[in-house]
Amino acid sequence: MMRKLISWLSFMMAFCLVLLSCVHDEIYTSSDPASKEYHSKSLWKEDEKYIKNVMKIYSEHYEEIKKGAGEPMWDYAMTMDRFYESFLMVPVAEHGKVVAVLNVPRKGQRVYFTYTQVQNDMAFFQNLMSSRLKRAETTLMDNTAGKLVCTTKTISMFYPDNESDPDGPGHWESHHVTECKSQQLESCVGEVLPDGTCLGGGGNDPGYPYPGGGGEDPQPEPYDPCEKGKDLLKPSKGNIKTLITNGMYSYINNSSTGEAGIYLKKDNLGNITSEVAPYTAGAALPIKTGGKYFSAIHTHPTDAYPMFSWTDIYALYKLEIQSAQYNEGYSSLLLVCQDDNGVKQTYVIMFENIGSYMEDVFNNPENIGCSHQEIKDRMDLILEDKYKKEADKSVPNYESAFLQVTFGTNVGLYKANADLSGFSKLEIQSNIADSIVIPINCN
Structure with missing residues (x-):
């Protein structure tokens, strides 16, 4: 009887060890990166x-x-x-x-x-x-x-x-x-x-x-921002040079308040057309988004800072997410302004393929529970504070201030050359005050 009991106990101990080993192996296998097994949890x-x-x-x-x-x-x-x-x-x-x-x-x-x-x-x-x-x-x-x-x-x-x-x-x-x-x-x-x-x-x-190819391309190759800028300037495409030099320069010269603008539309064949926006008096120009609308040009009056606001960045975001599918990745927003030296400047912001996204701003713990309007207001104040500090300097650099706030994001800042024949990408190497702006020619 005692032998049977010992034999039974020995069997149970061996069985438990095997069971424990199996459980251990199962846990290890499920988290082993080289394992061929996949069991969705x-x-x-x-x-x-x-x-x-x-x-x-x-x-x-x-x-x-x-x-x-x-x-x-x-x-x-x-x-x-x-x-x-x-x-x-x-x-x-x-x-x-x-x-x-x-x-x-x-x-x-x-x-x-x-x-x-x-x-x-x-x-x-x-x-x-x-x-x-x-x-x-x-x-x-x-x-x-x-x-x-x-x-x-x-x-x-x-x-x-x-x-x-x-x-x-x-x-x-x-x-x-x-x-x-x-x-x-x-x-x-x-x-x-x-x-x-x-x-x-x-x-x-x-x-x-990718094995097997995976069928049709679900995410087309991203359109290069420099190429987007060139297309806006080409007479056969956007042809915005005439719109800027003949219309927007005159508006800036003759109006110290309000904004002028042009909405750009592109159909599924790539044809670009423009639509003149109604002038605003003392208020920001509302940007049309959705469907064919993929870009817009707007001015800043001479009593405003000659650089984008965070509300402008949000307008770019809306242009991107609300555009027709064939316009995905083509969004841009342009600013025509006059710098502190009285020189007309044309800038464009576009989304790039490296960096954190607008959603990261929305999901920031500081912004949880806030509406997009409240977030825009807060971010506009942050940028405005940067611009105010620049304005107090003998040689203000609003480009650097903007790039400091957008550093590490996928918002790219580009500047047109004097004759509006091309763009340069503007960059800073680190997110510190007075960072030197480095232009990189797109041509």
Whole structure:
């Protein structure tokens, strides 16, 4: 009897060890970056074909793609309601802590890997990976002008009033992540710091071949900002030079208040037409957006600062997200003004492919709960304060002030040459006061 008991106990111990080993292996496999197994732990339906293909590419090019600490937690990858093998975001964790989010968009037959460190996104995935009771909330989509722009996923986590009684009373807290199709970090193949700085490559990086091609191109190659500027100036395209020199220069010379403007429209064949905006007296010119409208030109009176406001940046954002699909990536906003030396200047702002986005401003903890108008007012005051300080200097540099506020973002500032035959990109090397502006000729 004793032998049977000992034999039974030995069997049970061996069985428990095997069971424990199996459990350990299952946990390890689910988080092993080299594992071929994928078991979705997302709360939503995902494009699993794309996730598995990206996992394969990551495994094959591991040494080239990996940046910094941590490994992708593929089981928590999300494709944000896009089911045509085009995009995913996956948390990168080290010892259970999310240290970055890996974004992988596909453009044509190639995919691009970008590490980001947006606190809101990392917090979302940290909670998604938590063992706490959670539930998926309604997915929100900004479908302005009939096209998908932004997708927001929200989870609610249950926090018991007493941690020792998880089934007792408590409360729910929400966390969300937002992905915007028209504003992806596509060119930076490396690591994007919280301020938008790209480390480890970008720009002309060729990406990695996507197995099977993935069908038609879901994200066309981004249109080069310099080329956009050239198209605005070409007589066969935008032909804005005459509009600026014959109309807007005269308005600035003859009116010390208000703004003049021109709206630019482009149809699906690429034909550009213009529409003269009604003059404003003592107020900012409202910018028309949506459909064919993809750009606009406006003046600043001589009693205003000769540089863009943050409201102007927001107008560019609206031009981009509300344009017709064939105008995606073509948006721009121009400013015609007179500098402190009495010289007419023409600037243009355009979205580029590296840097943080407007959504990062909206999701900044300081702006949570604020309307877009309240955020615009606050950011305008920040810029205005910069401009006021420049105005007190013997040689003010409003270009530098603007670039300091937009440093690390995907808002690019360009300046036309004297005869309006081309543009130069304006840059600063660091976000410090009195940073020297470096012009880079587009031609």
